[in-house]
Amino acid sequence: MAGINDKCIGCGTCSLMAPELFKMEGIPAQLIKQPTPEEKEQYDLARGACPADAIEEF
Ligand code: SF4
Numbered sequence: 143m144a145g146i147n148d149k150c151i152g153c154g155t156c157s158l159m160a161p162e163l164f165k166m167e168g169i170p171a172q173l174i175k176q177p178t179p180e181e182k183e184q185y186d187l188a189r190g191a192c193p194a195d196a197i198e199e200f
Pocket residue numbers: 146149150151152153154155156157170171191192193194195196197
C-alpha cells in the first residue's frame with residue numbers, strides 16, 4: 143500500500159507527474175488510488191521526485 147504522509151509540503155509535483163494517481167485538494171496531497179502494475183513506473187517517478195519524501199509505502 144502507498145500513501146502520503148504529513149511531510150507533504152503541497153508542491154504539486156506528484157499530481158503533475160502522475161495526475162491519474164495524485165490530486166491536490168489541500169495539503170497533504172491525496173493518492174487517488176493504488177498504482178496498477180502498468181502505472182507503477184509513473185508512480186515511482188513521482189515518488190522519487192517528491193522533495194519532501196512524503197510518498198511512502200507501508
Ligand atoms: S510531490 Fe510530495 S510534497 Fe509535493 S505535493 Fe506530492 S506528496 Fe506533497
